[in-house]
Amino acid sequence: MGDLNGPDKVSRIEFLRQGLSRLASVALGLVGGLAAFGSRRENTVWQIDPAKCVKCEHCSTDCVVAPSAVKCVQSYPICGYCRYCFGYFHPHYDELTSAAENQLCPTDAIERVFVEDPYWEYNIEMDKCIGCAKCVKACEDFGNASFYLQVNHEICVNCNNCSIAMQCPSDAWDRVPYDEPYRLKHEPRQVAELSFESPGKK
Amino acid sequence: MVISYKFLDQRFIKLLFGLLILGLMPVVQAEDVMRFPAPEFDSNYTFPETWDLMDGRGNTIIQDTTPRDGQAPLPTSQTQQWIDVGVLTLALSLGAWLAVKRRSRRGLFWLMIFSLGYFGFYKEGCVCPIGSIQNVALSIFNSSYAAPITVVIFFVLPLAFALFFGRVFCASVCALGAIQDLVIWKPIQLPRKLTIALSMIPYVYIGGAILLAATNTGFIICRYDPFIGFFRLNGNAPYLYLGAGFLLAGMFIARPYCRFFCPYGVLLGLMSRFARWHLAITPTECVDCRLCEASCPFDYINKPNTGLEREERATGVRRLASLFLLLPLLVVLGGWVGHEMAPVMARYNNTVFLAEQITAEKADPTMKASLETTTFRSMGIAEEQLMAEATKIRSQMNMGGWLLGGFLGLVFSLKLINTSLIRDQKDYEVDKPHCFSCGRCCSYCPSDEMHMPNFKPGSKALEEALALGKPSEPEPETVSAMQKGKA
Known part of the structure; x- marks a missing residue:
């Protein structure tokens, strides 16, 4: 291959090949170094910001895991323990019982337990919950917003490209550090002083 | 009317809800306040033991209650990521040794099965070096994202190995390659013009993927990964059909994703063409016996062209x-x-x-407002x-x-x-930029002492090889017989 100009001289093609080979290693080192320089030691995982979530139900339909890795979480310190729970009962309920037609949850994933008059405890059964956020929406619209969505990392496979995050209309999904994998609501908040005005009086 | 909720019972709350339905709307409706007060229990009620009371590291967030053992489930441990890096390094080293030094198809095959199990079904295909292109691109072009160091290593390692030992990653470490390699049944030879046209696709794919990742638009390589559904044993129907389509086509067109789609293959090819210690068909000198000619199901063996008539x-x-x-x-x-x-x-x-x-x-x-626009306006x-x-x-x-x-x-x-350009090609050599280093051709070389038993008189391999050595083009049936013999 090529002309040899002397015993210890490499051919032109071989010289070119070596040069390109070095160029390839330099390019690889450069890209790798650049990426490594800007890299983080920790891995990241996906999580929902409950403050941004708009309860659009994409979480229940777009996850690659079935049922979704997104689950409703109950924050007991925030919960009002209402006898009439807006997240539990369907707006068109017949009576305050756990009969299916009275429940808002499509999968019977909320357990309603009597504590003492007039308080009831509401528990989410993770393996039944599909992350549809129906209860979350009702609880936030009418109640204390103690129900909220979180990614359960026991189920989440941490896809490189989260398929729910792609569809999220409110940018509520982002990568969080491995060390802080949840955005939990746990602080009991200030009790509201609500004022009600009839629209008719305006 | 101002109502303090402090002393209201649940009955009033129900009445209130009735009023809400009647159209009385709360004017003060802030996110950060509770509408209903926390109950004052008479019984010794304590909050249930659930993981939402704990942070991810197992620390109790609510300090004034009794200690609980519920804990939010942790993501896959950080150590696991480093174990994966270790396994990748070991698998690549073993693959390089098996391909370059041992020239053992059997060894590469079993390494491939292991990788399919580990990186495919156990790790469920994520993160793989193919997808890591996008993390690296996003990391370099977008300051708001930093790729984890393990992901960067996943990106660099197979390329570094390709630079020295060829694409050993493809042959025996990549789970996507492995699942396609297993279904090769009756590989056909595609027309040269078609393969050249099809081999443009990976360039379009990697270019598009980098552009879309760099602008933080999305990771299309991961999104359209045809096999990840199989690894997770779970997935959306269109992608599973896509994967099944690739596997069906892969029975006749060997490794179609690797050859005509894989974006990482572009980078590996750029590196492996300079590989100093690449897998070779023959360990010594090629005698142009033609026995290996049809042994490559991917058509990546360069054939001698010395006898051909040259143009002016x-x-x-x-x-x-x-x-x-x-x-x-x-x-x-x-x-x-x-x-x-x-x-x-x-x-x-x-x-x-x-x-x-x-x-x-x-x-x-x-026009009816879409979910996205409604959400945007509400924010x-x-x-x-x-x-x-x-x-x-x-x-x-x-x-x-x-x-x-x-x-x-x-x-x-x-x-x-x-x-x-027509280059002089004297011997049978692997097509270095493209060869997956699968080692199929090695055992067809009679100059290789290690594979000599294959060529004892009367052996099956020799008969097949002799059948192939006939002047006419080998029949597809014969090729398949060879493939069966190998697998």
Whole structure:
């Protein structure tokens, strides 16, 4: 291959090949170094910001895991323990019982337990919950917003490209550090002083 | 009327809900306040032991209650990521040794099965070096994202190995390659023109993927990964059908994803063409016995061309000159096409798409507001901010479109030049940029002492090899018999 100009001289093609080979290693080192320089030691995982979530139900339909890795979480310190729970009962309920037609949850994933008059405890059964956020929406619209969505990392496979995050209309999904994998609501908040005005009086 | 909720019972709350339905709306409706007070229990009620009372590290958040053992489930441990890096390094080293030194198809096959199990079904395919291209691209071009160091290592390691030992990653470590390798049944040889045309796809794919990742639009390589559904044993129907389609086609067109789609293959090919210690068909000197000729199901063996009639030198020079003249034209043309395609690619970006929807809804008031626009309006972000963001992404896409198109034009014209150049090929050699180092051809070489038992008189391999050595083109049946013999 090529002309040899002397015993210890490499051919032109071989010289070119070596040069390109070095160029390839330099390019690889450069890209790798650049990426490594800007890299983080920790891995990241996906999580929902409950403050941004708009309860659009994409979480229940777009996850690659079935049922979704997104689950409703109950924050007991925030919960009002209402006898009439807006997240539990369907707006068109017949009576305050756990009969299916009275429940808002499509999968019977909320357990309603009597504590003492007039308080009831509401528990989410993770393996039944599909992350549809129906209860979350009702609880936030009418109640204390103690129900909220979180990614359960026991189920989440941490896809490189989260398929729910792609569809999220409110940018509520982002990568969080491995060390802080949840955005939990746990602080009991200030009790509201609500004022009600009839629209008719305006 | 101002109501303090402190002393209200649940009955009143129900009445209140009735009033709400009747159309009385709360005026003060803030996110950060509780509508109903926390109950004051008479019984010794304590909050249930659930993981939402703990943070991810197992620390109790609520300090004033009794200690609990419920804990939020942790993501896969950080150590696991480093174990994966270790397994990758070991698998690549073993693969390189088996391919270059041992020349053992059997060893590479079992390593491939292990990798399919570990990186495929156990790790469920994520993160893989193919997808890591996008993390690296996003990390370099977007300051808001930093790729984890383990992901960067996943990106660099197979390329570094390819630079020295060839594409050993493809043969025995990549789970996507492994699942396709297993289904090879009756590989056919595709027409050369078709393979050259198809081999442009990976360049389009990697260019597009980098552009879309760099603009934080999305990770298309992961999104359209055809096999991840199989690894997870779970997935959306369209992608599972896509994967099944690839596997079905893969029975006849060996490793179709690797050869005609894989974006990482482009980078591996750039590296492996310089590999100093690449897998070779023969350990000694090629005797041109033709026994290995049809052993590669991927058609990556360069055949000798010394006996062929050559064209006139002047014709060749003229063609080459015109191709070199065509090069800048193709680059500019490609750039222009890429620039024209930019608005289409930009629409793939959520921000741009949202901005376009908002504009469209403004122009046509009868249009039903979509979930995205409704959400955007409810969030109270200024429309100008969104429009400015969208304009920024559009201009990035425009720039990227020129670059991507120009790059593709350059690749295409280089491919044309490469195709028109006829190099002297004396022996049977692997096509270094493309060869997966699967080692199938090694056992067909009679010069290899290790594989000598294959060629004892009367052995099956020898009969097959002799059948292949006949002057006529080998029948597809014979090729398949060989494949069966190998697998």
